Amino acid sequence: MSYLKPLFRHPKLPKNKLGYTQKEYEGSLSTLCAGCGHDSISAAIVQACFEMSVEPHKVAKISGIGCSSKTPTYFLGNSHGFNSVHGRMPSVATGASMANKDMVYFGVSGDGDSASIGMGQFVHVIRRNLNMVYIVMNNGCYGLTKGQDSATADQGSRSKAGSVNPFQAIDLASLAIELGATFVAQSFSGDKQQLVPLIKAAMHHKGFAFLNVISPCVTFNNNPGSTKSYDYVREHIEATSTLDFVPEMPEIKTNYEKGKSTRVAMHDGTLIQLNKLATDWNPEDRVSVANALQHARTKNEILTGLLYVNTEWKDLHGTLSTCSTPLNKLKETDLCPGTEVLKEINAGYR
Amino acid sequence: MKPTNTKDPEYYHKVVDCQYACPAHTPVPEYIRLIAAERFTEAYMVNWESNVFPGVLGRTCDRPCEPACRRVRVEEEPVAICRLKRVAADNKGDVKQHMPQGPFPSNGKRIALIGGGPASLTVARDLAPLGYEIHLFDEQIAGGGMMRSQIPSFRLPEEVLNEEVNFILDLGIHTQFMTYVKSLKEVLEGGYDAVFVGTGAPKGRDLPKLPGRKEGDKNIHIGIEWLAGVAFEHTKSIAQKVIVLGGGNTAMDCCRTSRRLGGKEVKVVVRSPFDEMKASPWEKEDALHEDINIIDNHVPLSFEVKDGKLIGMKFQKVKPVYDENGKRQLLPTEEDDVFIEADEVLIAIGQENSFPWIERNIGLEFDQWGMPVVDEVTFQSTNAKVFFGGDAAFGPKNVITAVAQGHQAAVSIHLFCEGLNVYERPSPYTNLISQKMGIHEWSYDSSVAIDQRYIVPQAKKSQTLKDRKKEVELGFDIATAYKETQRCLNCDVQTVFTEDRCIECDACMDVCPTSCITFTVNAEESELRQNLLVPAENLTQDLLVSKELKTGRVMVKDEDVCLHCGLCAERCPTSAWDMQKFLYSTTKANQMITPLPLIQK
Ligand SMILES: Cc1cc2nc3c(=O)[nH]c(=O)nc-3n(C[C@H](O)[C@H](O)[C@H](O)COP(=O)(O)OP(=O)(O)OC[C@H]3O[C@@H](n4cnc5c(N)ncnc54)[C@H](O)[C@@H]3O)c2cc1C
Ligand SMILES: Cc1ncc(C[n+]2csc(CCOP(=O)(O)OP(=O)(O)O)c2C)c(N)n1
Ligand code: SF4
Ligand code: SF4
Ligand code: SF4
Ligand SMILES: [Mg+2]
Numbered sequence: 020m021s022y023l024k025p026l027f028r029h030p031k032l033p034k035n036k037l038g039y040t041q042k043e044y045e046g047s048l049s050t051l052c053a054g055c056g057h058d059s060i061s062a063a064i065v066q067a068c069f070e071m072s073v074e075p076h077k078v079a080k081i082s083g084i085g086c087s088s089k090t091p092t093y094f095l096g097n098s099h100g101f102n103s104v105h106g107r108m109p110s111v112a113t114g115a116s117m118a119n120k121d122m123v124y125f126g127v128s129g130d131g132d133s134a135s136i137g138m139g140q141f142v143h144v145i146r147r148n149l150n151m152v153y154i155v156m157n158n159g160c161y162g163l164t165k166g167q168d169s170a171t172a173d174q175g176s177r178s179k180a181g182s183v184n185p186f187q188a189i190d191l192a193s194l195a196i197e198l199g200a201t202f203v204a205q206s207f208s209g210d211k212q213q214l215v216p217l218i219k220a221a222m223h224h225k226g227f228a229f230l231n232v233i234s235p236c237v238t239f240n241n242n243p244g245s246t247k248s249y250d251y252v253r254e255h256i257e258a259t260s261t262l263d264f265v266p267e268m269p270e271i272k273t274n275y276e277k278g279k280s281t282r283v284a285m286h287d288g289t290l291i292q293l294n295k296l297a298t299d300w301n302p303e304d305r306v307s308v309a310n311a312l313q314h315a316r317t318k319n320e321i322l323t324g325l326l327y328v329n330t331e332w333k334d335l336h337g338t339l340s341t342c343s344t345p346l347n348k349l350k351e352t353d354l355c356p357g358t359e360v361l362k363e364i365n366a367g368y369r
Numbered sequence: 370m371k372p373t374n375t376k377d378p379e380y381y382h383k384v385v386d387c388q389y390a391c392p393a394h395t396p397v398p399e400y401i402r403l404i405a406a407e408r409f410t411e412a413y414m415v416n417w418e419s420n421v422f423p424g425v426l427g428r429t430c431d432r433p434c435e436p437a438c439r440r441v442r443v444e445e446e447p448v449a450i451c452r453l454k455r456v457a458a459d460n461k462g463d464v465k466q467h468m469p470q471g472p473f474p475s476n477g478k479r480i481a482l483i484g485g486g487p488a489s490l491t492v493a494r495d496l497a498p499l500g501y502e503i504h505l506f507d508e509q510i511a512g513g514g515m516m517r518s519q520i521p522s523f524r525l526p527e528e529v530l531n532e533e534v535n536f537i538l539d540l541g542i543h544t545q546f547m548t549y550v551k552s553l554k555e556v557l558e559g560g561y562d563a564v565f566v567g568t569g570a571p572k573g574r575d576l577p578k579l580p581g582r583k584e585g586d587k588n589i590h591i592g593i594e595w596l597a598g599v600a601f602e603h604t605k606s607i608a609q610k611v612i613v614l615g616g617g618n619t620a621m622d623c624c625r626t627s628r629r630l631g632g633k634e635v636k637v638v639v640r641s642p643f644d645e646m647k648a649s650p651w652e653k654e655d656a657l658h659e660d661i662n663i664i665d666n667h668v669p670l671s672f673e674v675k676d677g678k679l680i681g682m683k684f685q686k687v688k689p690v691y692d693e694n695g696k697r698q699l700l701p702t703e704e705d706d707v708f709i710e711a712d713e714v715l716i717a718i719g720q721e722n723s724f725p726w727i728e729r730n731i732g733l734e735f736d737q738w739g740m741p742v743v744d745e746v747t748f749q750s751t752n753a754k755v756f757f758g759g760d761a762a763f764g765p766k767n768v769i770t771a772v773a774q775g776h777q778a779a780v781s782i783h784l785f786c787e788g789l790n791v792y793e794r795p796s797p798y799t800n801l802i803s804q805k806m807g808i809h810e811w812s813y814d815s816s817v818a819i820d821q822r823y824i825v826p827q828a829k830k831s832q833t834l835k836d837r838k839k840e841v842e843l844g845f846d847i848a849t850a851y852k853e854t855q856r857c858l859n860c861d862v863q864t865v866f867t868e869d870r871c872i873e874c875d876a877c878m879d880v881c882p883t884s885c886i887t888f889t890v891n892a893e894e895s896e897l898r899q900n901l902l903v904p905a906e907n908l909t910q911d912l913l914v915s916k917e918l919k920t921g922r923v924m925v926k927d928e929d930v931c932l933h934c935g936l937c938a939e940r941c942p943t944s945a946w947d948m949q950k951f952l953y954s955t956t957k958a959n960q961m962i963t964p965l966p967l968i969q970k
Contacts, residue, residue, distance in 0.1 A: 020809035025817035025934050027443040029883045029903045041884075053809075054874040054942025062879035209875060237874065237942040249872045253920065 024048045036072035044069045046096040050089075056208030056234030056249075057087050057156045061094040063211050064125070064154075067218035068095060073123060079115055080125045083108040083137060086163045087129035087156035087234070095125075106137025109144035112151055113335075119345040120336050123222055124151035131161040134170040134189045145198040145227055150334040152221040152228045155191055156208070158236035159247035166239025177244025193312045195229045196305055196327055202228035203308070203327040207252055208235065210323070216264040217325060223264075225286040226334040233321060257315060259297040259324035265290040283328050293325060302328055370894050372916045372923075375865070378799045381951040383911060384928050385861045387450055390437035392773035394797075394955045395419040397434060397450055398861045402813060404456055405854035407847065412457035414467050418961050419954065421491050421537070421772050422516070424529040427455025428842065429520055431649065431767040439858050442907070442930050443883070446822035448856045449845075456850040458529070464536075469498035469959070471541045476500030478786050481561040483550050486514020487768045488759025489567035490537045491775025492782065495958040497540040499783060504561070505542050508549040510601070512538060514569055515760075516768060518597040519619070521626050522838040553727045553755070563754050563782045566741075567775070570760040572723040576614070576716060581672030585679035585714070589672060592623045592717030599626055599837070608712030609633040612682055614669055615717035616646035621653065623715040624661045629837035636662045636709060638669070638682070640699060642689050655841065659830060668699065670706060672714065681710040720765045740764070747791040748778040756782055779958040798954040803947050804862055805938075811948055813862050815935040817882075818855040859933045863951045866924060868915040870945035873922070877937035877946055878902070883930045886937060891923045901927055 024045075032040040044065045049058050068078065075097035082088035084105035091100045099122075103111045112126045126144075133141045133155050144153070159172040168176075171191060172184045195203045202224040206214045214232065221228035233252050235241050241248045246255075281302060283291045293302055300311040308327040315322040344353070356364075373380060383389050387397040396415055403412035416423035430451050438447030478501050482489040485507030493503050511517060512534045516525065538544060550556060556564055573591035576582060582589065588608070590598075592615065598604035611632040613624040616639035627635045637656065639646055643665040646653065657663065667684035674680065684707045687699040722740060727733060733752040734742040741750050743757045750757055758778040759771030781791045804812045826843045833839045845853060878886045884902040891897065897912065898905040905912060905927040915924040938946040954960065 021815060021934070021936055021939055023816065024880075024936065025882045025932050026819050027817060027883060027930075027932060029885075029930055030443060031903050031906065032884065033903070048936075049880070049940075052942065053940045054872070054876045056874065058879055058940070059875045062875070209873060211875065235874070237872075241872075249874060 022048060035069055037074065039069065039072075041065060041069045043075060043097060044095055046091070046093040049093040051086055051093075052236075052238045054237040055086065055162075056158065056232075056236070057090050058093065059208040059211065060154065060156055060214070060232055060234055061090045063208075063214040063218055065094045066211070067215050067222070070215070071219055071222065073222070077121070078123045078125060080127060081108050081112045081115065082127040083129070083132040084163070085129035085132045085161070086236075087158075088127060088132055089163075090156070091125070091127055106132050106135070106140060108132065108137065109140035109149070109153075113144060113147070113149055116149055116151060116335070118347045120150070120341065121345050124149075126151050126153040128153065128155050129162070130155055130157040130159060130169045130171040130191070134191060138170075142194075142198055145195055145200045145229070147335045148199075148201055148226045148332055148338070150225055150227070150336065152218070152230065154230045154232060156234040157191070157231055157247070158234050158240055159245070160236055160240045162236045162239060166236065173246040176246040177242065179239055179242045179245075190312065190316065191231045192229070192326060193309060195231075196309055196312070199332075200229050200327070201226040201329045201332050202325075203231075204229070204325045205231045205233075205321070205323045207233045207256055207321075207323060209249060209253065210256075213258065213262070213323060216262045219264045220262065220285075220291050220325060223285045223287060223289050224328070224330070226330075226332060252321060255319055255321050257297070257320040257322050259300055259311070259322055259326060260293040260295045260302070262325055263292040263294070265292060283330065285330060291325065291328070296324075297322070302326065305329075370891060370897055370912065370914045373911070373913050375913070378797055378953060380911065381801070381863050382797075382953045384863060385951065385953070386437045386439045387434035387448075388861065388953065391420075391434045392770045393420045393776065394773075394953060395434075396861065396952060396954070398857055398859050399952065400457060401448070401450070401453055401854045401857045402859070404453055405814070405851055407460075409457050409460035410462040410464055410467070413461040413464050416454055416457060417464065417468070417536075420769060421494055421775075422487060422533045422768065423454055424458035424533050425516055425525060426769060427451060427453075427458050428525050428529070429516075430454070430769055433769070439860050439930070440856060443932070444819075444821075449822055449825070449853050452825050452842075452845055453850060453853060455844050456847070459844050460847065468536060469540065469961075471497070471539075473498050473500050473541065475502060478502065478562040479504065479560065480782060481506065481556050481559065481564045483553075483556065483564065483566050484514060484568035484759075484761065485509065485512040485544070485546070486567055486569050486759055486771060487516060488761070488771035488775040488778070489514075489565060490534065491772045492565050492567070492758065492779045493542050494537045494540065495776060495779035496782060497537075497542060498959045501786075503542045504545065506545045506548045506550050508547065510546055512544065512546070514567075518600050519593055519622070521596065521599070521622050523625070523629065523833060523841050524622070526838070526840050549726075551726050553733070554731050557731065557754065561754075562786050563756060565778055565782065566727075566755060566757045566761050567759045567771070568724075568761045570720040570722045570765040572721045573716065574719040574721060576669065576718070579669060579671055581674050581679075584674040584677070585672040588679040588713045590713070590715050592619045592715045593720060595715055596622060596626060599630065604630070606631045610710055610712045611635045611715065612709060612711040612713075613637045613715045613717055615639060615719070616641055616648055616665075617717065617719070618648050618652050619720070620717035621648045621656050623717045624656055625659055626837060627715070628659050628661065628834055634662075635660075636664055636711075638664045638667045638684060638709065640666070640668050640687065641697075642666055645689070645697070659834065664709070666699070667707060673708065679712065679714065681708055682714060683708050720760075722761060722764060746777070746794075747781040748774060749781055749785070749791055753785070773955075776955060776957050780956055783958040795956050795960075797956050798952075798960055800952040801863070801865070801949045803949050805947060809939045811862075811935050813859050813948070813950070814855065815859070815862075815933070815948070817858065817932050817934050818852075820852060820856055822856065823849050823853045861951050862933050862935070862948050864913070864926065864931060864933070864937060865947045865949045866913065866915055866926070867945050867947070868918055868924065870943040871915075871918055871924065872943055872945075873918055873920055874942060876940040876942065880936045880940040882934065882936065883932055885927050885929070885931045887925050888918070888922045889925060890921065891917070897925060898927075901925060903927075905929060
């Protein structure tokens with residue numbers, strides 16, 4: 020078994036604006052099971068960050084516990100990282116973001132990490148609209164502890180050992196929308212064409228960007244009868260739209276049929292163009308999105324794409340009106356207003 | 370594109386760049402692994418089976434394999450393939466016991482071989498075990514051809530040559546040395562079932578029209594004749610000031626030999642620019658190291674003779690000018706002509722074939738340049754009984770080409786003597802075996818070393834210049850050789866794809882360090898090449914294209930910079946990828962199955 024990836028790369032590997040190749044965004048060689056969907060998601064993150072010319076030192080990866088939560092070791096090896104406690108990634112991310120708002124935060128979690136032990140943290144980080152990308156690598160089981168059903172396992176889904184899950188599944192995307200998440204997308208690890216632009220868009224979204232990515236566990240949940248297997252997911256996937264991410268102000272080449280495409284302007288001036296495939300669905304209308312998700316569920320379909328986006332709500336820093344300088348950069352001189360000002364403030368309370 | 374037909378032995382063969390480039394198709398990575406395992410005898414036998422002269426070639430081969438080595442596509446320097454071959458030869462044990470053991474039962478057929486160079490010797494080796502009675506004629510005192518008469522001992526010690534020539538002669542070859550064949554007709558009348566002509570390109574080019582050539586004749590020599598004179602010890606010294614004309618390997622051997630025979634100021638004067646000289650870069654380096662001055666862009670005008678004695682030569686200075694097609698012309702620079710002093714001049718400006726001994730009325734056609742008409746596949750001449758090979762067939766090349774052609778001529782001779790069609794040639798011997806040892810374990814060392822090429826140590830100049838027989842290169846020691854073997858990428862361990870097993874999880878595509886694998890929709894080759902993760906712009910390297918997969922896409926692998934690291938196969942959950950060792954052995958008259966499994970350590 021190889022523990023090290025050869026150091027040679029394709030000599031014609033493209034370079035991004037920073038002059039980096041994809042190699043500078045890679046991490047160590049994965050120790051996950053061969054064929055694990057999580058590795059594909061890691062690769063999609065690498066590709067998205069490379070293509071967006073993100074400066075690696077301006078990214079922090081924060082995770083909980085699980086195979087999914089191990090993945091930050093396998094991508095962005097030149098970025099910051101914090102492998103926290105099971106289900107506690109959101110509070111660490113909140114703290115980090117509070118201290119330094121200038122970083123890109125990747126929260127990486129699993130369905131067990133988020134929908135079971137970490138559910139309390141998950142709902143509150145949504146409620147606060149923390150500016151981060153929150154990825155759940157959703158395999159319907161606890162991969163790391165050998166494949167027990169998780170809270171996102173569909174009712175009736177059959178495990179590798181043959182038992183059938185009797186419980187209702189928690190639909191994380193619906194839940195996030197219900198709780199007012201401002202960016203909700205769903206995708207599949209085996210579809211990088213969709214996943215990479217979604218990750219890019221999520222990184223540009225100012226606020227909480229939630230990505231629920233179905234990611235088959237090849238070892239424990241890729242058997243016939245499982246609803247999170249490669250085959251099942253491929254058969255039941257329904258893309259709501261294709262998505263073009265337009266990083267700089269556009270000259271949009273393809274002409275889309277009128278009424279079928281929606282453009283969403285992000286805070287930083289970039290644009291997302293959604294070319295709708297699904298009808299009766301408006302990505303900027305929560306109710307229509309909630310309906311679309313419910314309909315899909317009754318038909319056993321997995322809706323993918325950018326489901327909902329709202330760029331109007333303030334993120335946590337906006338709500339708290341923090342100053343524009345990241346808090347960890349404030350010096351004593353900034354924090355200590357001096358005796359004169361202090362006197363005035365005190366006088367205000369007299 | 371259509372799915373790749375990997376059943377065609379040429380597909381995987383081409384992936385093994387070095388082996389494919391080797392005229393005799395020596396299984397390079399196979400013997401490199403054996404050297405790494407210190408199984409030198411087997412490494413030697415893998416070589417011997419295919420290139421017949423491992424010890425000679427490990428020192429002198431033109432090494433067409435090295436520029437082809439995959440490594441140069443990911444870093445600067447190829448694996449030191451040639452010098453590793455020498456390590457096998459230097460450290461081998463008793464190899465003779467693994468060679469065909471005579472006496473061989475006679476098949477009643479007699480063959481004459483004219484010339485005793487590598488081409489003829491290869492034919493002899495391939496045919497003797499099949500029961501042919503072989504008669505070899507050569508005008509020299511011993512076998513080896515130009516390996517003996519031309520390649521100087523400081524590059525190729527006589528013992529190394531003798532040993533390998535004798536391995537063949539000991540198969541029961543009837544030799545007649547010191548016998549110049551004056552008439553092919555006579556040979557044909559001798560009742561041989563077939564005749565092989567391996568007489569080389571024995572005539573050195575001269576400059577007969579250059580002023581002063583006749584007057585200075587006593588001190589002007591034809592390079593290859595002079596080298597033969599040195600080899601056979603007719604010539605034992607040279608004057609202090611020497612000019613060598615020419616820029617090929619013969620010129621390099623002439624100037625370096627001169628240094629050993631008394632030449633103090635030895636100058637190589639060549640028409641072309643230094644970088645475009647025909648000599649191999651390492652030959653030039655060695656010459657420079659021995660204080661030889663290489664003067665480029667000088668065209669000889671005249672030999673200067675004073676009082677009946679050669680005093681030097683005059684040259685015109687030129688500069689290279691290239692037209693838009695890159696074609697070179699040497700134009701005078703208008704500077705003054707240059708006089709260079711010399712006591713002796715060696716002309717090393719090329720060799721030619723010469724067949725004064727072949728009658729033109731025996732049904733053997735010659736072309737307008739005086740070369741015999743020879744079939745490029747069968748090496749048969751227009752006289753069905755006469756076959757050619759080596760430098761005699763298509764002009765001067767090198768030892769490994771002579772060997773390769775010898776193998777093919779031997780196949781033809783055997784088919785011909787059996788009354789079969791010489792164009793219906795047996796297939797090469799191939800074998801494809803999985804290297805899987807455990808779930809993620811391979812029987813080859815799959816990790817990729819980033820070490821740069823190791824340098825072969827040389828003996829001290831103060832010693833080597835004193836003794837023309839003292840070998841300059843010392844060869845790798847075993848420890849360094851091991852490190853060098855680890856640079857080999859094991860290109861013969863193929864990435865074999867089975868589409869029915871693939872679940873399209875992308876793991877292989879994600880893990881591949883050199884971005885070789887892409888899952889995409891199928892298209893015509895030119896378009897497909899552009900649609901890969903990194904466009905496949907090296908058109909000399911093939912694409913491996915799968916049948917259509919479940920999602921309608923195909924798997925496309927660009928063979929160009931694959932490191933054969935096996936990570937794709939390690940990361941594949943379903944073993945849709947496997948690493949399988951491909952052995953390819955060119956068709957030979959006496960196909961020895963790879964000696965490997967037969968030899969115990
Ligand atoms: C100076 C020099 C250095 C070289 N160095 C290298 C090197 O480092 N590496 C390399 O790969 N190649 C080298 N070569 C080329 C290489 O030696 C030849 O390409 C190779 O030996 C050709 O083999 P062959 O079997 O065709 O013929 P040859 O080796 O030329 O053998 C032909 C034999 O036939 C004999 N012969 C010819 N006519 C007759 C006749 N009528 N009757 C009887 N005998 C006859 C000749 O005397 C000779 O012995 C060098 C060549 C020269 C000139
Ligand atoms: C506090 C705590 N409780 C339980 C565990 C055991 N545990 C480790 S990983 C895991 C589940 C992980 O599931 P998920 O987040 O879906 O990750 P996956 O391995 O499936 O990617 C559990 C319960 C733990 N490490 N810590
Ligand atoms: S890396 Fe090894 S097998 Fe590949 S071309 Fe070079 S020597 Fe041959
Ligand atoms: S062996 Fe496989 S993973 Fe390694 S370089 Fe070749 S295709 Fe890529
Ligand atoms: S790793 Fe194996 S199963 Fe996965 S895509 Fe590659 S070949 Fe197919
Ligand atoms: Mg899980």
